[in-house]
């Protein structure tokens with residue numbers, strides 16, 4: 001027979017069965033209580049029922065394993081012993097009261113709330129009154145117990161009880177709970193019990209053991225309530241961890257003016273400053289401090305009210321911080337002048353604070369640089385990289401919503417997506433909607449920021465805004481939006497279409513008027529941390545940048561090259577589109593070449609700007625990639641225009657001109673343009689395009705080299721799937737380059753490589769590498785073609801897939817390691833088998849996603865290339881990848 005598993009762990013009297021490292025089994029709270037007990041910190045005794053029991057509970061069809069109840073009686077006895085037998089659970093004279101607290105490995109707000117004062121009933125209350133000599137306190141404890149138990153275990157709405165309290169206060173003409181007398185509280189207890197019977201159709205349980213087992217089962221049951229499941233999904237917490245149950249002797253912060261309860265942090269969790277930070281309330285219990293019914297006092301006041309307790313609290317919490325070597329978030333209660341610690345855990349912090357604390361702790365000798373680098377989540381740097389509200393500005397906050405996407409933005413208010421597009425032509429706009437839908441995308445794209453009244457952190461608005469890197473305040477319930485009337489309201493304020501507002505997506509603030517913002521920089525502690533990250537990482541970080549301005553930003557953020565310059569973005573400029581259209585409309589090579597000749601000097605100066613900015617670092621230029629119709633007006637629009645012109649009897653010649661364009665658009669129409677005439681196919685069908693681009697690149701390079709500047713052009717051929725496609729284009733480029741260099745009388749070193757973005761290219765990578773001097777994985781297209789998902793149409797079913805566990809992650813956000821990653825690995829191996837020094841990078845969106853960056857490191861890529869604002873994120877992610885590979889542990893708590 002297998003030995004019985006230990007299901008219950010005791011803590012108390014200076015010794016615990018468990019330790020702080022047992023978070024999986026005891027949950028974060030239980031492990032913390034054990035660790036504090038072992039460290040000699042005053043903690044009320046108790047026991048933890050393990051997470052394994054939770055999993056058994058579900059295996060057995062919502063039943064605890066046999067023997068657990070007996071075990072609990074045995075451990076309850078241990079609590080009583082630890083209290084020198086002064087109290088007994090259920091005893092009429094000296095009742096022991098306990099709290100029942102949930103607690104899984106990661107703290108989870110979705111789970112059961114704590115039940116305090118358990119063990120009270122109509123008889124034991126008399127014992128508590130006699131023992132404490134404080135009738136008011138005892139009735140207060142009982143009414144709280146019925147309230148909490150009634151709500152979290154029996155499922156009765158909180159408001160039901162709040163309403164009864166409200167009525168009582170009205171009747172007694174008082175404002176605060178504290179002003180209710182013992183008699184009033186006793187009256188509340190009677191009313192609560194009557195209400196419980198009415199709503200739950202049973203009496204409030206009087207038997208302490210029944211109270212206890214019901215609470216325990218409610219904790220286990222709460223592991224799978226919808227709130228908890230949603231929270232786990234959002235935070236990537238596995239569903240099979242289970243929760244522990246902590247049962248702990250009560251201490252009372254509500255025994256009068258020498259008692260108190262409070263919470264705090266060992267450092268400021270918002271700024272990271274090394275200052276004791278917290279709040280407390282005298283004569284209060286449990287979560288009164290955070291409930292907002294009374295305004296708590298700053299912790300500094302405790303120094304005046306209870307100096308000895310304050311000193312002891314400082315001493316204990318500093319010790320805990322040193323012990324855990326990280327900022328602690330703690331809870332304490334003072335019972336009649338005696339301090340008890342009830343919880344300690346790693347404090348959640350903003351990205352700002354995380355960086356400062358990590359750097360400070362290295363200076364304090366608490367952690368080393370490697371640990372410091374691992375303490376900061378790469379993705380969280382996003383908060384530090386968007387423009388921020390000028391800290392010196394005077395602002396008027398009119399509402400607060402969810403901080404859905406960081407950054408600050410000011411603009412004029414618009415209420416529809418179409419209006420956003422129209423108004424954005426004249427100036428910056430903020431789109432305000434009750435909520436957004438996929439139909440609003442164009443408006444979101446045009447807006448500087450998005451504000452919604454409804455929807456959470458994962459609502460459409462929030463997700464899309466984060467994707468676009470735009471500030472967003474979502475779920476701002478404090479406002480009402482009336483798009484028809486063209487206004488929204490926040491309290492006494494009315495904001496009309498065209499009025500200015502400012503959003504602070506990092507805090508959720510909605511601010512009246514235009515507020516000055518400042519660019520964030522990588523300096524101070526942030527700069528220090530990034531320097532350390534650079535020391536550790538081996539993967540290079542380049543940036544995707546099309547114009548010198550973006551390249552400058554990328555350089556400021558530490559990019560080591562440009563991994564993708566999309567030349568078509570240069571074609572879209574207002575002064576160029578007509579020339580590009582002229583080129584497309586041409587029906588002979590000569591006519592096309594004429595148009596291209598006009599584009600040549602423009603492209604040349606673009607490239608010059610990029611080369612100069614990058615000052616000798618590699619600049620990877622991708623030749624024209626998108627289908628040509630993207631440069632022409634839409635077919636439907638043209639058809640309408642032609643029809644209108646005919647009705648209005650416009651001059652024949654101009655109608656003919658329009659019809660001509662329509663005709664060409666119809667010729668170019670493709671059912672599936674993403675798989676049509678695009679990529680290198682363009683340069684093969686229209687070699688003059690490739691020649692012009694190659695000429696522009698090499699001429700720009702030659703001109704700069706002549707001036708003594710350093711340049712490093714890398715010419716990249718897109719969408720190659722057949723080796724001969726590459727050799728075809730390469731021959732054109734080489735011939736052009738030779739010609740240019742001969743004419744200019746200088747030589748420049750350039751390389752020619754290819755994108756790997758088709759599964760076939762990955763399969764024949766050994767062949768392709770004979771011609772290609774570098775590979776760059778275009779993982780957007782590679783994901784589309786590997787899955788057969790169109791990125792523009794897949795949103796709907798990908799979300800369904802993720803909700804229904806068909807896909808774990810959106811493969812367009814995090815590289816699909818098995819499939820797409822498998823192709824990448826194969827292509828690397830095959831490519832390097834031909835050309836061992838083949839340089840390999842990635843330039844899809846994944847280049848800035850920390851989890852994908854880690855994959856790239858493991859696959860042995862030379863660099864990742866991402867948008868300029870993600871460069872620091874990728875640098876830090878690359879350092880994490882290397883440190884994890886080296887086995888440096890870094891515990892980041894969720």
Ligand code: ADP
Pocket residue numbers: 044098099100101102113114116248249250251252253285286287331332333342343
């Ligand atoms: P959460 O997980 O929401 O933080 P907790 O289990 O920590 O919930 O409990 C909520 C509140 O109840 C805390 O303020 C805590 O200090 C208080 N509390 C829990 N157990 C006890 C106890 N045995 N004695 C006094 N207060 C307690």
Ligand code: MG
Pocket residue numbers: 112113114
């Ligand atoms: Mg809670």
Ligand code: MG
Pocket residue numbers: 331343
């Ligand atoms: Mg707590």
